[in-house]
Amino acid sequence: MRIGRHARLVGMGIVILAALGCAQDEGNEKPSTTGTPVEPPPEPSADLSRNIQKTGLTIDLSTMTGTAVIDLAGSLTGTGASFEAAGLEIQGVSRAEGPLKWSLAQGQLDVGVPKSQGSAQITIDYKFKEQAQFEGLMAKGSTLVWPTFCGNLFPCHSDPADGTTFELTVTGTPAGMMTLYPPAIGIDVPSYQIAWATGSYTKLDIGTTFQGTHLVAYYLPGGGTDAQNGTAKLVDIMNFYETMLAGYPFGGEAGAIAVDWGATAYGGMEHHPLWHVSTLAMGDPWIQAHEAAHAWFGDGVRPACWEDFVLSEGTVSYLEARAITEVLGADEGTKVWSHYQTRLNKAMAEAASKIAWPEGCGEVDILKDLFGDIAYMKGAFFFRALEAKVGKAKLDPSLKAFFLKHKGKAAHFQDLLDIVKSVAGYDPSACAAAWLRSEAVPAEQVCP
Ligand SMILES: [Zn+2]
Missing domain, CATH: 2.60.40.1730 (tricorn interacting facor f3 domain)
Structure with missing residues (x-):
């Protein structure tokens, strides 16, 4: 998910709806007594x-x-x-x-x-x-x-x-x-992950990846130019992910659906194979790259606990920056990291917890305790520091090995660190703890 680059959602919180008492006990019907006796x-x-x-x-x-x-x-x-x-x-x-x-x-x-x-x-x-x-x-x-x-x-x-x-x-x-x-x-x-969207849609054919994933976009009235701009390089971005990680895990057709989330919500949601992007953000290739990457992290491999949220959003934020750098060029990549720095600074200045990867499982309230930019941005910068230490040539195969091992399963962030240790030959535990389990931001931009 990526919401709030320009405007943050407000008011998200868990609402316990009153039980629909009228429905109680209506299900206690007797089973059919015709035919062979059935145990009640x-x-x-x-x-x-x-x-x-x-x-x-x-x-x-x-x-x-x-x-x-x-x-x-x-x-x-x-x-x-x-x-x-x-x-x-x-x-x-x-x-x-x-x-x-x-x-x-x-x-x-x-x-x-x-x-x-x-x-x-x-x-x-x-x-x-x-x-x-x-x-x-x-x-x-x-x-x-x-x-x-x-x-x-x-x-x-x-x-x-x-x-x-x-x-x-x-x-x-x-x-x-x-x-x-x-x-x-x-x-x-x-x-x-599951969702639908109803509207007056027009389909845009974007192209097909090397591995045969056909990419599409659907836009609402007036949204054609945004859909084209946002997805102009999507084939290249998907090629980057499919080459770096593995084949697209959700079938032969994928793409973006523009959804009307109102006048201020800027972002998207990983509803693969047809991820949703708010009409305001549909023309933004960064958001498209972000939601596309969730096919591998967040969806294809899901967090085992909400405490492992950084496995989804930290990894995806890093992959977004990598894909944009690769496909749109180093200057655009620098802009992404500059923007991430601003987001990190802003998140660090806020009152919320600065811990991106809390210990435990099933104890945090994801919306109250974790849903902010800390997990996204500390996660992205941790991976950048790790990349600076081991190099893309060792980090990328680690991410791929992790995905292939855990595809269709729940995994802990620790599982990813374990695979980095075995594939890249470097134990990132201390670096991960410094970035993700500390309130601070490490001064070093390279894992020690
Ligand atoms: Zn996301």
């Missing part, structure tokens, strides 16, 4: 640790209803499965054999799922609604659920450790408009 479904109980393997969503915009077909990891011990569903009105939960018992309280949907050796597939029918800006479906027709708002759009786990594949179908688009979304995401990704 278990009572609902809480278990947020039950792994979600696949999320198949069918959304109808005309009725604001959704059906989520969710594959859960099997369990021979527990019968509980819980989902975040704070903004949803649950209409029913079932499996192929019949209805399941459920309850909804304080934004959490608990379901009773019969024990199973393999995956258990359950279907959740629900209604959803428009949400405040950046907390689900927005008034202008696009969705954004990062970091913890997926439960306003579909039953989910927002914990990035639990990745899921996705299938998505959206119907009920108003006449004359188009809803853009990926029909499927085939490797495990964080729940914040």
Whole structure:
């Protein structure tokens, strides 16, 4: 994600929506008694640790209803499965054999799922609604659920450790408009990756990378010039990433969708394979390079804990600068780093924590404790200091090896440091601690 180069989002914070009490207990229907006797479904109980393997969503915009077909990891011990569903009105939960018992309280949907050796597939029918800006479906027709708002759009786990594949179908688009979304995401990704955008879109064909990734952009009325300017070098930028890291992980077509985030929000969100960029930023190749890089860091490999946020944004900010330098030239690269220095200085002058990589897992509040420029900028400068120490010839293969090892999985930032140590032959732990776990900014621009 990249928001706020010119304007910062205000008011982002976790909103605990009141539970939709009217829906409680309506799911406790008796199973069908016809045919072979079926064991009665278990009572609902809480278990947020039950792994979600696949999320198949069918959304109808005309009725604001959704059906989520969710594959859960099997369990021979527990019968509980819980989902975040704070903004949803649950209409029913079932499996192929019949209805399941459920309850909804304080934004959490608990379901009773019969024990199973393999995956258990359950279907959740629900209604959803428009949400405040950046907390689900927005008034202008696009969705954004990062970091913890997926439960306003579909039953989910927002914990990035639990990745899921996705299938998505959206119907009920108003006449004359188009809803853009990926029909499927085939490797495990964080729940914040999925999105759609509805609007009067025009498609721009950008070109194809060496490895065959076809790049596109979609723009809103009046946005054609911005879309062209922002993506003019996108093929080269994607070629840079695909060569440096690995082939694009989300299928044969990728690109940017312009979304109306209002008059002040400048930035984008890593909704690969069709990332979103605010109309204000659509013409900015830096933002496009940033969101494109998230295919590898943040999406393709997701943070195991919110504490590992720097694995996403620090790495991506560094890659953005590398790609811009490579493709648009050294002068433009210098501008990026100069801008980063300004952002770092500004972030250091603010009251918020200066720790980019907190210890622990699952303890920070991502929005209150970490979502600022510290993780982005300290992360970028740490990688630059590391590059200055080991050289691109050793750093780049380290990033590639890390991606290939953890693609489709959750990883800790420490996992990346471990791979740098083995591939580049330099232990970056002390340098990482100085940059990322200290309140200060190291005076040295090169790792010691
Ligand atoms: Zn980002």
